[in-house]
Amino acid sequence: MDLLFSNDRRGQYPQSWYAATTKSLPPAPPLKGETRADVCIVGGGYTGLSAALHLAEAGLDVVLLEAHRVGFGASGRNGGQLGSGQRMDQTGLEGFVGRDTARQLWDLGEDAKALVKDLIARHAIDCYLKPGVAWTGSSRSEVDDLHRYAAHLSERYGYDQLEVLDADACHALCPSPDYKGGILDMGAGHLHPLRFALGLAEAAQKAGVRIHENSHVHHIAKGTPATVQTDAGRVTADHVILAANGYLGGLDRQVAAKVMPINNFIVATEPLGARTVEVLTRDVAVADSRFVVNYFRLSHDGRLLFGGGESYGYRFPQDIRAVVSKPMLKVFPHLADVRLDYAWGGTLAITMKRMPYLARISPNLLSASGYSGHGVGTAVHAGKLMAEAIRGQSAGFDTLAAVPAPTFPGGGALRSPLLVLAMSWFALRDRLGL
Numbered sequence: 001m002d003l004l005f006s007n008d009r010r011g012q013y014p015q016s017w018y019a020a021t022t023k024s025l026p027p028a029p030p031l032k033g034e035t036r037a038d039v040c041i042v043g044g045g046y047t048g049l050s051a052a053l054h055l056a057e058a059g060l061d062v063v064l065l066e067a068h069r070v071g072f073g074a075s076g077r078n079g080g081q082l083g084s085g086q087r088m089d090q091t092g093l094e095g096f097v098g099r100d101t102a103r104q105l106w107d108l109g110e111d112a113k114a115l116v117k118d119l120i121a122r123h124a125i126d127c128y129l130k131p132g133v134a135w136t137g138s139s140r141s142e143v144d145d146l147h148r149y150a151a152h153l154s155e156r157y158g159y160d161q162l163e164v165l166d167a168d169a170c171h172a173l174c175p176s177p178d179y180k181g182g183i184l185d186m187g188a189g190h191l192h193p194l195r196f197a198l199g200l201a202e203a204a205q206k207a208g209v210r211i212h213e214n215s216h217v218h219h220i221a222k223g224t225p226a227t228v229q230t231d232a233g234r235v236t237a238d239h240v241i242l243a244a245n246g247y248l249g250g251l252d253r254q255v256a257a258k259v260m261p262i263n264n265f266i267v268a269t270e271p272l273g274a275r276t277v278e279v280l281t282r283d284v285a286v287a288d289s290r291f292v293v294n295y296f297r298l299s300h301d302g303r304l305l306f307g308g309g310e311s312y313g314y315r316f317p318q319d320i321r322a323v324v325s326k327p328m329l330k331v332f333p334h335l336a337d338v339r340l341d342y343a344w345g346g347t348l349a350i351t352m353k354r355m356p357y358l359a360r361i362s363p364n365l366l367s368a369s370g371y372s373g374h375g376v377g378t379a380v381h382a383g384k385l386m387a388e389a390i391r392g393q394s395a396g397f398d399t400l401a402a403v404p405a406p407t408f409p410g411g412g413a414l415r416s417p418l419l420v421l422a423m424s425w426f427a428l429r430d431r432l433g434l
Helices: 048-055 089-095 099-124 141-157 167-173 193-206 254-257 273-278 319-330 375-390 395-402 411-432
Strands: 034-041 061-066 132-139 161-165 181-190 210-212 217-221 227-228 233-242 260-269 285-288 295-297 304-309 342-351 357-362 366-371
Touching: 034 048, 034 167, 034 227, 048 193, 048 233, 048 375, 089 099, 089 141, 099 193, 099 375, 099 395, 132 141, 141 161, 141 181, 161 167, 161 227, 167 181, 167 375, 181 285, 193 375, 217 254, 233 375, 254 357, 260 319, 285 319, 295 375, 342 411, 357 375, 357 395, 366 375, 375 395
Parallel strands: 034 061, 034 233, 061 210, 132 285, 233 366
Antiparallel strands: 132 181, 161 181, 217 227, 227 233, 260 304, 260 342, 285 295, 295 304, 357 366
16 A cells, blocks of 8 residues: 555545645646656655755756645644754754764754745745744653743854743633743744745746646656656656655655655634633744644634644554644633634654654765654755755765664554554543653
């Protein structure tokens, strides 16, 4: 079974609030027959679109292959949060790779945020970009950790975009009985993810990228040049970029052993009208400190977009509303009477250390994936870094590629059941408040 076709109709966006509030681009033709390119990119999400755009702007001939529609996967379904730094926090990175490398990784994370903001401005992408992401704690110890982290970022990294929230300030921002305080990062932001993805696709096409949708890649023959085979066509290219993230399947065993697809779910309520202040009093996004993170924000039409719950394996649960409503009502019990108009799932990818996995699989085959819930900035930046590496400027790519990436226990074959056991244990700890 293939995640690409397990939960969605072929070639169609999911029935999400994002898809309902986005005007789709005209379908790009499937690849038929043989063609030649400087670079062939597999995957039409943030990573692939960013790589394609940057390569085309540098004058290279680029073919991008997408099994469904551009922005079909996690890029068009996620929580829309543009976070600071890396998915692993800086204190964890300092212990993992040392202070000097941790500083380089922080700077790369800040470059990623700046890149997203620049692309939106430069290409006039209408995706409702707004500043502000709050991190909240449900216990005094979690809040103390967040406050210490804010001080650490200020003292060691000179980061001055954080507001420290005590219990009263947190409740004034987000009137949830579950949260006891936190921090608000005004250097981070949130956006409409599918609109952003389609804006990147439109910019890439204008730059000359040849996009082929409904073109499922099922085999890559390594070599110089390499050959990328779809159901109805073939691309011969000097370089290949793998940019399929959680939907990579079995195209490369090295990546599959280090990157694990998991499923996450979001609901959109009915428009809340005057009741939006029962969720947030400022137009910022929120993510909490649980192992299985709850994340939410208000939409431009006044809905609560709430993400929560995870599953492992191929199939989504039958009742996504029921899965997400449990954590949503723990955070906002006063919204029990609110209708849920949309519910959808998506597949992202994680790594053991929650750091992106960038790798040079062979001299002319690059891969980036495993953004672990931090992909709005990191994936776009990874695409640019791979484009630069192909052009001989690989410093940023090499820094991320050098981060140790442990293999999941059992590699690609056994990673799923072992990971389910481990992550189910941590999720249980969240529910028990341990």
